[in-house]
Amino acid sequence: MPLSTPDRSQVEPVIRRLNVLRPLSTEARTLLEYAMLEGVQRAGSGEDLISEGDAVDSVRLVLSGWLCRYKTLEDGRRQIVNFLFPGESCDAHAFLLSVMDHSIATMTPVIYTEIKRARFEGLVASDRTLAEAFWCETLVNSAIQREWAINLGRRVAFERVAHLFCEIVERLRPVGMVDGNSCVMPVTQMDLADATGLSVVHLNRTVQELRASGLIVLRDRTLTISDLDALKNAALFSPSYLQLYRRD
Amino acid sequence: MPLSTPDRSQVEPVIRRLNVLRPLSTEARTLLEYAMLEGVQRAGSGEDLISEGDAVDSVRLVLSGWLCRYKTLEDGRRQIVNFLFPGESCDAHAFLLSVMDHSIATMTPVIYTEIKRARFEGLVASDRTLAEAFWCETLVNSAIQREWAINLGRRVAFERVAHLFCEIVERLRPVGMVDGNSCVMPVTQMDLADATGLSVVHLNRTVQELRASGLIVLRDRTLTISDLDALKNAALFSPSYLQLYRRD
DNA sequence: GCGCACTGTTAACTTATTGAAATGCCGGAA
DNA sequence: TTCCGGCATTTCAATAAGTTAACAGTGCGC
Numbered sequence: 351m352p353l354s355t356p357d358r359s360q361v362e363p364v365i366r367r368l369n370v371l372r373p374l375s376t377e378a379r380t381l382l383e384y385a386m387l388e389g390v391q392r393a394g395s396g397e398d399l400i401s402e403g404d405a406v407d408s409v410r411l412v413l414s415g416w417l418c419r420y421k422t423l424e425d426g427r428r429q430i431v432n433f434l435f436p437g438e439s440c441d442a443h444a445f446l447l448s449v450m451d452h453s454i455a456t457m458t459p460v461i462y463t464e465i466k467r468a469r470f471e472g473l474v475a476s477d478r479t480l481a482e483a484f485w486c487e488t489l490v491n492s493a494i495q496r497e498w499a500i501n502l503g504r505r506v507a508f509e510r511v512a513h514l515f516c517e518i519v520e521r522l523r524p525v526g527m528v529d530g531n532s533c534v535m536p537v538t539q540m541d542l543a544d545a546t547g548l549s550v551v552h553l554n555r556t557v558q559e560l561r562a563s564g565l566i567v568l569r570d571r572t573l574t575i576s577d578l579d580a581l582k583n584a585a586l587f588s589p590s591y592l593q594l595y596r597r598d
Numbered sequence: 599m600p601l602s603t604p605d606r607s608q609v610e611p612v613i614r615r616l617n618v619l620r621p622l623s624t625e626a627r628t629l630l631e632y633a634m635l636e637g638v639q640r641a642g643s644g645e646d647l648i649s650e651g652d653a654v655d656s657v658r659l660v661l662s663g664w665l666c667r668y669k670t671l672e673d674g675r676r677q678i679v680n681f682l683f684p685g686e687s688c689d690a691h692a693f694l695l696s697v698m699d700h701s702i703a704t705m706t707p708v709i710y711t712e713i714k715r716a717r718f719e720g721l722v723a724s725d726r727t728l729a730e731a732f733w734c735e736t737l738v739n740s741a742i743q744r745e746w747a748i749n750l751g752r753r754v755a756f757e758r759v760a761h762l763f764c765e766i767v768e769r770l771r772p773v774g775m776v777d778g779n780s781c782v783m784p785v786t787q788m789d790l791a792d793a794t795g796l797s798v799v800h801l802n803r804t805v806q807e808l809r810a811s812g813l814i815v816l817r818d819r820t821l822t823i824s825d826l827d828a829l830k831n832a833a834l835f836s837p838s839y840l841q842l843y844r845r846d
Numbered sequence: 847g848c849g850c851a852c853t854g855t856t857a858a859c860t861t862a863t864t865g866a867a868a869t870g871c872c873g874g875a876a
Numbered sequence: 877t878t879c880c881g882g883c884a885t886t887t888c889a890a891t892a893a894g895t896t897a898a899c900a901g902t903g904c905g906c
Contacts (some may be wrong), residue, residue: 372694403838421748423834429748446620446734451741451839486694488736493699495743500669500677502750503795507893538853547751549894554855586671590651591699755863786883797864802885853902861894869886876879 361386361463363437363525364411370524371486371593378477385473386411389464393456399440401453409470410440415460416536420544421452430545432494433457433518436525442470442484458536486593493591502547505586507556510546512585515566519575520589535573609634609711611685611773612659618772619734619841626725633721634659637712641704647688649701657718658688663708664784668792669700678793680742681705681766684773690718690732706784734841741839750795753834755804758794760833763814767823768837783821 361383368374374382390413393399399410402421417434431452434440440454445467465473474481494517501513518535522528543553560566565581567574575581582588609631616622622630638661641647647658650669665682679700682688688702693715713721722729742765749761766783770776791801808814813829815822823829830836 419744421744423748423752425834427748427752429751431744431747443733443737446730447737447741447841449838452744482694485691485733488740489691489695492736492740492743493695495740495747496667496669496679496700498747499679499743499750500671500675502747503677504671504675539855540853550854551856551895552893555893558855586673590697593695787885788883798884799865799886800863803863806885848906850904850906851902852904853900855898855900857896857898859895859897862892864891865889867887869884871884872882874880874882876877 358383358387360390360413360461361411363413364439364463367437367524368480368483368487370595371490372479372483374483375477375479378480378483381473381476382480385465385469386413386463389466391462391464393460393462395456395458395460397456399454399456399462400450402450404450405448406441406445406450407467408445409442409465409467410454411463411465412436412438412440413461413463415462416457417454417460418457418541418545419452419454428544429547430541431498432491433521433545435521436527438491439484439487442488457541490591490593493593497591507546507548507552508559509585510548511542511553511556511560512565512581513587514542514546515560515573515575516578516582516585516587516589517592519573519578520592520594524594531576531578532572532574534571535568536571606631606635608638608661608709609659611661612687612711615685615772616728616731616735618843619738620727620731622731623725623727626728626731629721629724630728633713633717634661634711637714639710639712641708641710643704643706643708645704647702647704647710648698650698652698653696654689654693654698655715656693657690657713657715658702659711659713660684660686660688661709661711663710664705665702665708666705666789666793667700667702676792677795678789679746680739681769681793683769684775686739687732687735690736705789738841741841745839755794755796755800756807757833758796759790759801759804760808760813760829761835762790762794763808763821763823764826764830764833764835764837765840767821767826768840768842772842779824779826780820780822782819783816784819 364386365379365383400406412434414436418430419432419434420428420430422428434454474484501510505513519528519533522533527533539553539557540550543550546553548556557568561568564576565584566576612634613627613631648654660682662684666678667680667682668676668678670676722732749758753761767776767781770781775781787801787805788798791798794801796804805816809816812824813832814824
């Protein structure tokens with residue numbers, strides 16, 4: 351359903367993020383803003399926006415809320431392979447492949463905008479900075495994916511969960527969703543377990559350890575990081591893969 | 599060092615792979631072939647072609663040999679996050695980001711071709727099918743990366759190693775490196791351990807288990823898969839993420 | 847109010863995986 | 877040939893993580 355009151359500010363996270371990745375021309379910004387405002391949609395929590403095996407014919411951009419990419423095995427085991435935060439893009443250019451290799455689900459109520467394939471191709475064809483910004487977006491996504499591989503393969507549970515929290519905070523900060531050293535943590539421990547490759551029980555144990563070590567407070571769906579540097583150290587976290595700052 | 603005898607057939611794996619991802623126009627094929635033949639290079643086994651933190655200013659395409667992308671933690675723990683096989687591209691468009699988030703190393707002697715950034719940009723600007731093929735290549739790479747995440751996060755050691763072997767065979771097959779049900783396995787068990795997120799000891803045990811169950815023979819750097827369907831079942835392997843066949 | 851589902855928490859126990867160390871097997875260098 | 881280093885293999889004890897199950901808090905529908 352189209353949103354009743356299109357509001358330019360709601361698409362700002364996307365513009366801002368792309369602009370950090372590649373400075374956008376004024377026209378690019380205007381064109382994109384316009385296209386985004388036309389396709390605004392809402393989804394409830396826990397919905398699949400697209401599923402493994404589905405064909406793709408549009409690009410979705412997240413305006414608010416948390417989503418995840420995930421894959422499942424036949425017997426039900428599930429791995430969240432990435433989160434999607436406001437300003438990020440679900441699947442730029444994914445229509446170049448025949449079908450989705452993974453699913454995308456909302457973890458909170460979500461507002462996103464959908465740009466149909468033809469429209470999107472017109473946009474990126476019309477402006478080089480826009481095309482490059484979207485490519486950067488997918489490249490950063492790949493880099494995050496690689497960091498998740500080393501997280502899952504080589505960090506122990508404690509470091510792994512700490513690393514996830516560090517990453518979440520650093521990805522939420524640029525879109526203004528971090529207040530001091532706190533942010534919302536709207537997902538269940540089962541989701542966190544699926545993101546870190548742990549069992550729910552062991553994830554819970556690990557969260558307790560993080561609490562006991564004084565690094566975090568996690569209560570009432572709010573994560574507070576008492577000492578971010580200490581948490582980063584514990585997690586062996588180094589944020590360069592997130593490409594948070596514009597290169598010169 | 600440039601290769602003494604440029605030979606059109608040596609760049610064929612790249613052309614063939616891109617052509618599966620997106621049918622290339624005849625001109626595109628010719629242009630790319632020409633550019634590739636100009637930049638042919640060799641590297642020995644165990645060399646870093648590029649390291650985490652390095653700036654990127656060219657695109658490398660693998661003509662022969664095995665490489666890997668890997669990341670390390672400060673204390674030396676290492677995770678191979680992907681392999682690179684003949685026909686594949688190391689870092690198309692990676693120059694859009696400021697620095698490498700990971701390293702690329704050769705695991706065997708390698709022949710590759712290097713196309714400088716400006717040249718590469720000219721190529722993809724001149725032909726739409728070429729640009730799309732390279733984009734597809736990076737998208738498939740992302741899909742593989744996601745499959746590795748579920749492999750590392752949710753498969754147990756036995757399934758994990760089985761899955762890696764399935765993937766290797768399916769990725770080598772299109773470039774003619776699989777002979778019947780056998781292929782070379784030129785890497786050490788330590789490399790396989792780093793790719794599967796296991797310790798060397800446990801990887802060795804797991805390989806023994808795979809042998810004992812009659813699924814594989816691994817000897818003299820040669821992997822023979824006795825019953826591929828059985829191995830795929832054991833691995834919960836489903837090859838669609840590899841995008842091996844051209845979509846219609 | 848009551849029951850119910852979902853989530854978080856904890857315990858006890860089992861299993862998977864790691865780590866250190868020793869052994870043997872090559873193949874290459876001297 | 878001998879020595880040596882890299883690699884595969886095995887053992888054993890130690891530890892990390894999974895499994896099952898129970899229980900408590902919370903919010904929700906009725």
